[in-house]
Amino acid sequence: MTCKITLESFREGDVEKTWKAVNLYPCKGWPKDAIHHFDRKQAVAVLAALAVSRPLLVRGEPGCGKTQLARAVAQLFAMPLACLVVNERTEPEDLLWRYDALRKLSDANAGERCVKDESQYLSAGPLWWALNHTSAENRIGSRPYRPVTTDESGQEREFQNGVVLLIDEIDKADRSVPNSLLEPLGNLSFEVPYTGERVERPKGESDPLIIITTNREQELPQAFVRRCLVLDLILDDDNKDDFIEILSKRGQSLFQDRMPGDYGDKTYEKVADLLYEKRMTAKKEGLSFIPGQAEYLDHLEALIGMKQTAPSIGLDEAMELLAALTFMKSGA
Numbered sequence: 439m440t441c442k443i444t445l446e447s448f449r450e451g452d453v454e455k456t457w458k459a460v461n462l463y464p465c466k467g468w469p470k471d472a473i474h475h476f477d478r479k480q481a482v483a484v485l486a487a488l489a490v491s492r493p494l495l496v497r498g499e500p501g502c503g504k505t506q507l508a509r510a511v512a513q514l515f516a517m518p519l520a521c522l523v524v525n526e527r528t529e530p531e532d533l534l535w536r537y538d539a540l541r542k543l544s545d546a547n548a549g550e551r552c553v554k555d556e557s558q559y560l561s562a563g564p565l566w567w568a569l570n571h572t573s574a575e576n577r578i579g580s581r582p583y584r585p586v587t588t589d590e591s592g593q594e595r596e597f598q599n600g601v602v603l604l605i606d607e608i609d610k611a612d613r614s615v616p617n618s619l620l621e622p623l624g625n626l627s628f629e630v631p632y633t634g635e636r637v638e639r640p641k642g643e644s645d646p647l648i649i650i651t652t653n654r655e656q657e658l659p660q661a662f663v664r665r666c667l668v669l670d671l672i673l674d675d676d677n678k679d680d681f682i683e684i685l686s687k688r689g690q691s692l693f694q695d696r697m698p699g700d701y702g703d704k705t706y707e708k709v710a711d712l713l714y715e716k717r718m719t720a721k722k723e724g725l726s727f728i729p730g731q732a733e734y735l736d737h738l739e740a741l742i743g744m745k746q747t748a749p750s751i752g753l754d755e756a757m758e759l760l761a762a763l764t765f766m767k768s769g770a
Contacts, residue, residue: 448481465589476511493648498671501732504651508604520564520585530618556632568646725768
């Protein structure tokens with residue numbers, strides 16, 4: 439890693455308690471702008487994960503900034519971002535490589551090429567790129583994957599700066615997936631059965647920063663959790679004033695250039711106050727859906743759109759109408 443990442447790297451100037459807010463530019467896989475607000479807890483977690491070369495497991499409700507943390511670190515330090523978005527069909531090998539068996543079968547049936555060379559159907563996966571990008575470049579194959587190395591700002595991210603590997607929403611996978619990843623993530627190496635080669639970090643190069651997110655839809659195997667450092671991102675609603683202040687600042691930083699002038703800055707606080715009310719009601723009634731930051735930002739986005747398409751509807755009425763769509767997804 440060419441630049442040394444320290445606690446000061448996450449601070450804004452020389453102000454001790456002011457943490458950086460990173461504008462996240464659109465890039466492959468993320469077509470919209472966003473803003474990520476670092477805090478001391480996140481900065482320490484990233485530094486600790488780098489120090490001990492352990493994956494950082496980030497837990498929290500949807501929309502609290504888990505995925506954005508990986509994007510923000512990668513952008514702040516000009517690091518390539520390799521990503522696997524997990525779903526119920528994800529297999530352990532998807533993190534390591536992609537093998538185009540259908541293409542091989544088609545070629546065999548057509549007799550168009552020699553199918554004995556397995557490597558022509560092999561493409562390096564996200565962990566492969568994170569460990570050894572030089573080797574990965576030689577394994578593009580017929581189902582190519584490449585990490586994010588630039589964005590709409592024009593920033594170029596160099597592999598010599600280290601790589602951020604994001605495994606997003608691992609709780610959506612079958613329990614066999616995290617269990618199968620214990621060895622490759624623990625050893626930062628794996629063997630490719632099709633070629634017999636071993637993928638590992640070249641001597642002298644930095645280990646990747648591995649960030650794994652979970653919405654806790656299902657509990658992960660304890661053996662997997664023990665291999666990780668754990669960061670809980672919590673939207674703290676114990677204090678109403680603090681809750682409103684935090685969300686208002688995040689909303690304003692993202693929408694201040696687009697918010698209609700007659701709505702004013704108080705709009706951010708009014709929507710946050712409404713969210714707090716609906717959130718407390720949902721918790722009290724034991725509802726399965728608890729609205730959070732993601733719904734707050736959706737609500738603001740919808741308000742801006744409503745002002746353009748239905749200007750006759752006032753702010754307070756629009757807020758209440760939209761609350762049923764954004765905050766009350768378990769029913770009225």
